[in-house]
Amino acid sequence: xxxxxxxxxxxxxxxxxxxxxxxxxxxxxxxxxxxxxxxxxxxxxxxxxxxxxxxxxxxxxxxxxxxxxxxxxxxxxxxxxxxxxxxxxxxxxxxxxxxxxxxxxxxxxxxxxxxxxxxxxxxxxxxxxxxxxxxxxxxxxxxxxxxxxxxxxxxxxxxxxxxxxxxxxxxxxxxxxxxxxxxxxxxxxxxxxxxxxxxxxxxxxxxxxxxxxxxxxxxxxxxxxxxxxxxxxxxxxxxxxxxxxxxxxxxxxxxxxxxxxxxxxxxxxxxxxxxxxxxxxxxxxxxxxxxxxxxxxxxxxxxxxxxxxxxxxxxxxxxxxxxxxxxxxxxxxxxxxxxxxxxxxxxxxxxxxxxxxxxxxxxxxxxxxxxxxxxxxxxxxxxxxxxxxxxxxxxxxxxxxxxxxxxxxxxxxxxxxxxxxxxxxxxxxxxxxxxxxxxxxxxxxxxxxxxxxxxxxxxxxxxxxxxxxxxxxxxxxxxxxxxxxxxxxxxxxxxxxxxxxxxxxxxxxxxxxxxxxxxxxxxxxxxxxxxxxxxxxxxxxxxxxxxxxxxxxxxxxxxxxxxxxxxxxxxxxxxxxxxxxxxxxxxxxxxxxxxxxxxxxxxxxxxxxxxxxxxxxxxxxxxxxxxxxxxxxxxxxxxxxxxxxxxxxxxxxxxxxxxxxxxxxxxxxxxxxxxxxxxxxxxxxxxxxxxxxxxxxxxxxxxxxxxxxxxxxxxxxxxxxxxxxxxxxxxxxxxxx
Numbered sequence: 202x203x204x205x206x207x208x209x210x211x212x213x214x215x216x217x218x219x220x221x222x223x224x225x226x227x228x229x230x231x232x233x234x235x236x237x238x239x240x241x242x243x244x245x246x247x248x249x250x251x252x253x254x255x256x257x258x259x260x261x262x263x264x265x266x267x268x269x270x271x272x273x274x275x276x277x278x279x280x281x282x283x284x285x286x287x288x289x290x291x292x293x294x295x296x297x298x299x300x301x302x303x304x305x306x307x308x309x310x311x312x313x314x315x316x317x318x319x320x321x322x323x324x325x326x327x328x329x330x331x332x333x334x335x336x337x338x339x340x341x342x343x344x345x346x347x348x349x350x351x352x353x354x355x356x357x358x359x360x361x362x363x364x365x366x367x368x369x370x371x372x373x374x375x376x377x378x379x380x381x382x383x384x385x386x387x388x389x390x391x392x393x394x395x396x397x398x399x400x401x402x403x404x405x406x407x408x409x410x411x412x413x414x415x416x417x418x419x420x421x422x423x424x425x426x427x428x429x430x431x432x433x434x435x436x437x438x439x440x441x442x443x444x445x446x447x448x449x450x451x452x453x454x455x456x457x458x459x460x461x462x463x464x465x466x467x468x469x470x471x472x473x474x475x476x477x478x479x480x481x482x483x484x485x486x487x488x489x490x491x492x493x494x495x496x497x498x499x500x501x502x503x504x505x506x507x508x509x510x511x512x513x514x515x516x517x518x519x520x521x522x523x524x525x526x527x528x529x530x531x532x533x534x535x536x537x538x539x540x541x542x543x544x545x546x547x548x549x550x551x552x553x554x555x556x557x558x559x560x561x562x563x564x565x566x567x568x569x570x571x572x573x574x575x576x577x578x579x580x581x582x583x584x585x586x587x588x589x590x591x592x593x594x595x596x597x598x599x600x601x602x603x604x605x606x607x608x609x610x611x612x613x614x615x616x617x618x619x620x621x622x623x624x625x626x627x628x629x630x631x632x633x634x635x636x637x638x639x640x641x642x643x644x645x646x647x648x649x650x651x652x653x654x655x656x657x658x659x660x661x662x663x664x665x666x667x668x669x670x671x672x673x674x675x676x677x678x679x680x681x682x683x684x685x686x687x688x689x690x691x692x693x694x695x696x697x698x699x700x701x702x703x704x705x706x707x708x709x710x711x712x713x714x715x716x717x718x719x720x721x722x723x724x725x726x727x728x729x730x731x732x733x734x735x736x737x738x739x740x741x742x743x744x745x746x747x748x749x750x751x752x753x754x755x756x757x758x759x760x761x762x763x764x765x766x767x768x769x770x771x772x773x774x775x776x777x778x779x780x781x782x783x784x785x786x787x788x789x790x791x792x793x794x795x796x797x798x799x800x801x802x803x804x805x806x807x808x809x810x811x812x813x814x815x816x817x818x819x820x821x822x823x824x825x826x827x828x829x830x831x832x833x834x835x836x837x838x839x840x841x842x843x844x845x846x847x848x849x850x851x852x853x854x855x856x857x858x859x860x861x862x863x864x865x866x867x868x869x870x871x872x873x874x875x876x877x878x879x880x881x882x883x884x885x886x887x888x889x890x891x892x893x894x895x896x897x898x899x900x901x902x903x904x905x906x907x908x909x910x911x912x913x914x915x916x917x918x919x920x921x922x923x924x925x926x927x928x929x930x931x932x933x934x935x936x937x938x
Contacts, residue, residue: 206261207496214489218482222270229262272475277746375526377502426537432465433530440523546612552594561840597629640798670730695726735809772830833862869911891915
């Protein structure tokens with residue numbers, strides 16, 4: 202059954218590429234069910250053989266479809282390890298359950314139970330959302346590729362794919378030895394046929410128990426090539442032990458080293474394939490080829506060892522195939538570690554990046570940043586850098602057309618963005634041109650972030666992070682909800698940020714409160730919710746393919762009711778460990794609910810008496826210089842960590858904080874000095890790294906939103922001096938105003 206599926210794997214992989222993962226998974230379930238159904242109605246050998254072949258092809262179709270979908274969308278080491286654990290669990294539990302059913306009810310019950318399980322799986326698959334089902338995006342991407350780039354073995358892919366396929370062949374040559382040598386060596390060493398059963402169970406149990414721990418936690422920061430080196434080295438050591446004789450210590454060493462090698466190599470080969478950034482179609486073809494090569498290598502390796510044992514009759518030569526395969530794997534892994542020049546350059550296009558973004562990109566080897574700028578407003582900010590000039594960097598169609606005219610230098614290309622509007626532009630351009638990373642700036646995720654009501658519904662209306670809320674579109678709906686609530690409430694636009702149009706309402710005065718304010722914007726969509734009372738925080742996070750790493754927690758100081766305008770930040774926040782853990786856990790839950798898988802994020806909370814309450818979340822870094830504060834406190838900015846993650850395709854290690862950083866927004870009303878004199882006075886204060894006037898004197902007025910704030914001062918200090926530095930800044934501003 203397995204052999205027929207592996208032989209057909211290369212053909213099935215091309216079908217996955219042509220029709221998508223979901224149709225192939227569903228068809229595979231039908232084909233497998235048809236193959237097994239033969240066993241219910243026929244009892245002759247020929248029918249069993251045909252049924253097994255058909256079932257094997259169906260099984261491989263299901264496996265290829267689901268595997269391609271998972272690894273194309275979110276091929277993180279964590280997900281691959283979890284998938285491997287699930288597969289191994291099924292392989293261990295399935296036969297055990299079948300054996301029990303056979304003893305209790307008979308063979309036909311096993312077939313019937315299998316058919317029912319396929320029906321349930323089919324229903325689940327029908328209702329699952331598969332990213333590869335987006336045919337429009339696939340077609341757009343394919344039309345934009347040259348004939349050479351459409352090929353799986355294009356010039357830029359050929360060498361790494363051939364190396365990967367050679368590693369796959371080497372691994373399966375080695376793996377084929379397990380079922381040949383284990384029964385023979387175990388029986389000779391321990392004098393019983395049952396010994397091999399002990400080791401088969403031990404092998405499965407060790408992999409299930411330690412694979413995730415090893416790959417995700419203990420070795421999580423190692424590159425794939427280094428893990429492959431360890432894995433193939435372990436396989437080599439296991440076969441080397443058998444050359445010393447088939448004694449009990451040698452066989453135990455063989456089992457331990459072989460199990461460790463299997464634990465490390467198998468999922469890491471899948472991880473290596475997913476990181477070639479081939480896209481869904483090519484990845485489906487590649488996994489199909491890998492399946493066929495695996496089957497061919499297994500057959501050849503087992504046959505070769507069998508011939509050696511029968512022809513030579515010497516147990517010492519039985520490890521030859523395994524040693525040869527281990528050696529090939531070791532050499533190719535070392536080559537992969539040393540061949541730095543093969544690392545593909547990544548070109549990132551960013552609409553109007555700030556200086557801190559440019560500095561971070563320049564520090565990362567293999568990264569080329571191209572600013573997307575307005576041709577008329579470019580100025581001298583980017584010096585001699587190559588820039589993509591357009592009329593409007595926030596016009597997605599114009600940016601996409603300009604990118605089509607960019608010369609193809611063979612680098613991987615992607616549009617990144619760090620603002621509310623620019624992230625939407627990047628999302629649409631990446632989708633249109635097939636440049637994106639799975640889970641980065643997905644448009645549906647951005648919409649969940651943008652629309653506060655949609656995000657709360659994604660979490661679940663009864664989630665304790667959510668305050669009682671309602672969608673409203675006119676004043677009467679607001680009045681009814683606030684009076685029904687019976688406590689103070691906050692009215693704000695469903696989308697947007699920056700304290701714009703935020704109103705504090707009380708049940709007894711809600712009608713008067715609304716009548717005194719311009720609330721015409723409510724018709725465009727608003728949310729009203731109970732008001733939380735407590736300190737405000739934001740959590741800065743970095744994600745890669747579904748894994749989230751918290752960069753730190755920011756304490757946010759506000760003006761309070763009625764507008765809650767942010768007046769200052771402190772990073773990292775000085776909070777109890779219990780609250781920090783609650784904020785970090787809540788952030789990961791919000792990101793998962795929104796579907797955010799890769800990139801920077803910024804999520805805001807209020808910690809009231811009943812727990813952490815969600816304010817809003819964004820698929821971008823924190824504004825108001827929060828990203829700068831991360832860099833000042835840790836030595837590496839949010840952007841530097843994100844760029845490193847993007848290139849290494851592993852979450853960057855978040856450095857320990859070595860200092861405290863902050864920003865203070867100051868009111869310049871009544872300033873009795875020039876703006877330049879104010880800036881100079883601020884910059885002379887210890888710890889100040891930036892002082893900027895945000896609005897010139899004619900435009901300064903009442904501060905009713907973030908965009909109407911007058912100035913800011915960014916500073917850095919040791920944790921003990923943070924309050925002293927902030928107070929010195931405030932005092933200097935009072936003297937000048």
